[in-house]
Amino acid sequence: MTNEYLVRIDVERPATVPDAEWDAVMAREAERARGYRRAGVIVRIWRIPGTRSNVGIWSAASASELHDKLSALPAHPYMKIDVQPLAQHYVEL
Amino acid sequence: MTNEYLVRIDVERPATVPDAEWDAVMAREAERARGYRRAGVIVRIWRIPGTRSNVGIWSAASASELHDKLSALPAHPYMKIDVQPLAQHYVEL
Numbered sequence: 001m002t003n004e005y006l007v008r009i010d011v012e013r014p015a016t017v018p019d020a021e022w023d024a025v026m027a028r029e030a031e032r033a034r035g036y037r038r039a040g041v042i043v044r045i046w047r048i049p050g051t052r053s054n055v056g057i058w059s060a061a062s063a064s065e066l067h068d069k070l071s072a073l074p075a076h077p078y079m080k081i082d083v084q085p086l087a088q089h090y091v092e093l
Numbered sequence: 094m095t096n097e098y099l100v101r102i103d104v105e106r107p108a109t110v111p112d113a114e115w116d117a118v119m120a121r122e123a124e125r126a127r128g129y130r131r132a133g134v135i136v137r138i139w140r141i142p143g144t145r146s147n148v149g150i151w152s153a154a155s156a157s158e159l160h161d162k163l164s165a166l167p168a169h170p171y172m173k174i175d176v177q178p179l180a181q182h183y184v185e186l
């Protein structure tokens with residue numbers, strides 16, 4: 001059984017990054033995110049309204065694997081990430 | 094389209110509530126929670142490991158309807174509840 005995690009990601013663009021570079025990173029980020037969603041690494045993801053932030057349910061064999069997946073995101077250097085491991089609730093049994 | 098909400102619930106048992114009363118409330122709470130899960134009011138729910146807390150994805154037509162659903166929980170008087178409305182993320186389009 002895989003583990004699930006509640007992951008909140010806040011994207012913070014530094015003022016020093018030029019538009020063209022930022023757009024390129026965001027394009028690669030979108031492609032990677034769609035790939036993760038298709039592969040089930042991201043189970044579900046939502047936008048926090050009015051922000052650049054998102055919250056999602058991620059699936060991984062371990063916290064170490066999750067760390068690798070998050071670290072591989074193209075926009076990772078510009079992210080603040082908060083991870084909450086999730087356990088089974090009796091309603092889901 | 095219904096709205097989705099990230100809901101975190103922390104259950105805090107007051108020292109003044111006798112065991113029998115607490116057990117009765119918890120039994121009614123479990124029944125209601127299973128009903129909400131079956132009905133899709135609770136889309137998914139997880140335990141925060143090591144705590145009496147849970148985090149879940151809830152579905153409701155509006156924040157007011159969600160409020161009514163949460164307020165109707167038998168253990169509601171013993172809950173601290175945090176609600177985050179969720180918007181569509183481009184990966185989910």
